[in-house]
Amino acid sequence: MDKFLYYLVTFLESALSVVGIRATYEEPRYAVVERLDRGVEIRDYDSRVAVETDARGQQDGEAFGRLFRYITGANGAIARIAMTTPVETGGRLIAMTVPVEQGAAGTMRFYLPRKVAEAGPPEPTEAGVRLTQIPRERLAVLRFSGTATTEVREQQSRILAEVLDRAGQKPTEPPFFMGYDPPFSIPFLRRNEVAVRLPPTKP
Secondary structure, eight states, X not given: OOHHHHHHHHHXXXXXXXXXXXXXXXXXXXXXXXEOGGGOEEEEEOOEEEEEEEESSTTOHHHHHHHHHHHTTOBTTOOOOOOBBOEEXXXXXXXXXXXXXXXXXXXXXXXXXXXXXXXXXXXBOSTTEEEEEEOOEEEEEEEEOXXXXXXXXXXXXXXXXXXXXXXXXXXXXXXXEEEOSOTTSXXXXXXXXXXXXXXXXXX
16 A cells, blocks of 8 residues: 555544544454343454564553554565554553553554455564464453543453353453553543453363
8 A cells, every 4th residue: 555545544544433433443353152241242253463562551652653663664574554453451461453452561462454464464673573373262341431541441340350250250361451442532432341361162
């Protein structure tokens, strides 16, 4: 894609997400296999590929910058790669595409588009940035809107834990956050999620 067109599309996608329009962003494929109380969903996610870097927390601009440089050309193919959603954060991981994954002090991830992953993603050229393969997995997810402050994420995580405990579901890791919108989006239109990983199902 032409450089000017790439940045124009990226800008337009960000502008649309301000008002809750995310249809232009690709997100990982999943199937909802069960619905529990309080809107909690049990989802089976397909395997996917992410680019990640170590981060100090959800608002680590340096970590975000390294990942953004990767998708805008700091890779072996000097390729420009479309942004996706979510960004995942929490437990050990952050969220910023749809989604980005991250924890208080852990890893920030951008998920790569399926076509890029299937073709073989280009290797990062910047130190501290790496590719990672995420296998198929089962997540329990609670969706909410508004501003996702630390206090709100913790409150939603407690609700998720209570629902799972009543359902007899035991997470394998601490909760994390998945964000689908930039921080300047209208709060009541935001898509936020807290999630936990569950044990894999038996074949």
